[in-house]
Amino acid sequence: MFKKIFKNMSQENSENAEKDLTQENVINESEETVNEGIASAEELTQEEKLKEELAKEKDKFLRLFAEFENYKKRTSKERIDLFKTANQEVLQAMLPVLDDFDRAMAQISKTEDEVMLKGVELIHNKLKDTLVSKGLELVDIKIGDDFNADYAEAITQIPAPSEELKGKVVDVVEKGYKLGEKIIRFPKVVIGN
Structure with missing residues (x-):
């Protein structure tokens, strides 16, 4: 009888132990599921963070690229304008000389010295053509x-x-x-x- 009681107790203990193990497994599985859920939630938030950072970097890149394109266009236009007007100061300094030639031509044309008139005309035309070639x-x-x-x-x-x-x-x-x-x-x- 004692053996029977001991046997029943051992069976009960082993059943209880199995129940405890089963409950413990369920708890562990639940904890793992919760941990996996938390981890996946962290991964989602981390993935969202990475997507946001990527979007910010793309935006910065596009803005920088657009700014650089505007810079290139602006400097190109400034360079073209500079080439067009680079001779402006020199040409402005030569205008009084051209005016003096015009006045000299008007006075020399009144004289009868055709050789002098022809020589001054050649110099006048050469100066005028040079200035015209410069714009x-x-x-x-x-x-x-x-x-x-x-x-x-x-x-x-x-x-x-x-x-x-x-x-x-x-x-x-x-x-x-x-x-x-x-x-x-x-x-x-x-x-x-």
Whole structure:
């Protein structure tokens, strides 16, 4: 009987032990599932963080790339403008010499010395052609044109010789020149009043 009781107790203990092991396994499995869930949640948040960082870096890259493209376009345009107007100071310094040649031509043409006239004409044309080859252009203003302050500078007003010349150019005192599209010296004109 004692053996029977002991045997029953051992069976009960082993059943209890099995129950305890089963409960412990269930608890362990539950903990593992919870831990896996937490780990997967951490991975998701870490994955989301990585995606956000990647999006930020892409945005920075695109902005930097756009800024660099704008820089290239701006410097290219500035360089082209610089090449167009690089000779501006030299050409402006040569304009009084060209004016002196024009006045000399007007005076020499009144004399009878054709050899001197021919020599001065050759030098005058050579200077003019050189300046034109560097981009210098004459601002086209003629007597009788409407006065436009954007293209000419009025130095004085005189009574108009006729009704047609009121508010128009009566005389061109000094020629104007432009380099490309930029006027480097405005023509000085007299307008009729």
